[in-house]
Amino acid sequence: MAYRSALITGASSGIGEALAHALPETTDLLLHGRDENRLAVLAERLARPHRRIEIAAIDLASPGSAEALAERGLRFGVDLLINNAGLGQFGPFAQSPLEAECGMVTVNVLAPVVLTRMLLPQILERARAAGGRGGVIIVASVVGFGPIPFFSTYAATKAFDLRLAEGLAVELAAEPVDVLALCPGATATRFGERAQFGPSGGHSAEQVAKEGLAALGRRSVHVVGGANRAVTVLFKLLPGGVTGRLAVAANRRRR
Secondary structure (H helix, E strand, O other): OOOOEEEEOOOOOHHHHHHHHHOOOOOEEEEEEOOHHHHHHHHHHHOOOOOOEEEEEOOOOOOOHHHHHHHHHHHHOOOEEEEOOOOOOOOOHHHOOHHHHHHHHHHHHHHHHHHHHHHHHHHHHHHHHHOOOEEEEEEOOHHHHOOOOOOHHHHHHHHHHHHHHHHHHHHOOOOOEEEEEEEOOOEOOOHHHHOOOOOOOOEOHHHHHHHHHHHEOOEOEEEOOHHHHHHHHHHHHOOHHHHHHHHHHHHHHHO
């Protein structure tokens, strides 16, 4: 937790906002989101003497936006990168707007790749120079462990995030940086309504943030909650067709 500075994407609400609150007051913050007003309010709440806080109101679905945010991060100086921003769209794939499907891939897949690739060298350099450790958290999801009909693209993007974090954790095992795939399930945020999935219940964003920061440096994958861990076991044990049909039944009831 002794990170000098952190970049949190999607910090204007939900898990990202909870992560910003959960980090020590000694950690400088570069807070990203689409809502500049909410970011400004959050920055004011988190302000402390001698603490540096900047906001970056950038839509990661726009071309070149991830690169622009990474450049801000390089100028800010980052020791901890938290790839939390995400988009979801619930419903039949063939009826979903193409823009929404492409937006999920851009924000959930391309942005973490761009940000991590551009900022990781600096994170490593700063960790080596200070004799400490850097960190990268990629917020994946329980749905990334298996096929989720009516949420197909979103689940696929989270599977990518999960595998990216797992691969980097092994690749960087000898380096002074910790990598974590944080996998929440249903969380009480605005995500469900925005994704047309309905009101979200489940764990609080604060619990997800607390567990994620505690797991960083201890494991490469952390699933939040016992019920969610049981779901991931089922995904691993049952054939994809079986879990897919179970998900269809559950999602049809939700629809």
